[in-house]
């Protein structure tokens with residue numbers, strides 16, 4: 001028992017000692033996982049976008065249907081098409097696959113913010129799927145460069 005406990009501590013230490021500590025929000029529910037969830041600080045007091053990776057570890061396709069947050073009146077799914085935001089979704093997450101919400105593609109649009117989101121704030125966002133979930137994730141508000149650097153972009 002004692003040995004197993006120290007093994008866990010070692011693993012936790014290694015995780016933090018990696019290239020840089022991950023700041024993006026992370027949550028897991030069944031075969032659904034959200035990682036790298038970030039909100040770039042917005043110039044707008046009423047709107048902010050959120051980026052993340054939605055992963056489906058299951059063997060059947062899952063549809064991401066939308067999201068809610070106590071800090072926003074509503075959350076839309078948008079796609080950046082040539083710099084213009086257009087409504088998108090519902091998004092299908094393939095079995096054993098993922099959907100990337102990142103600059104130049106999909107994002108969540110938090111609309112009607114209860115209060116402006118500042119760097120250092122955290123917003124809880126609840127993601128709804130047609131099966132499994134919901135998935136609640138605490139999403140940190142970071143400056144734009146830090147937020148984008150959290151995303152697994154290649």
Ligand SMILES: [Cu+2]
Nearest residue numbers: 049078085109
């Ligand atoms: Cu948008």
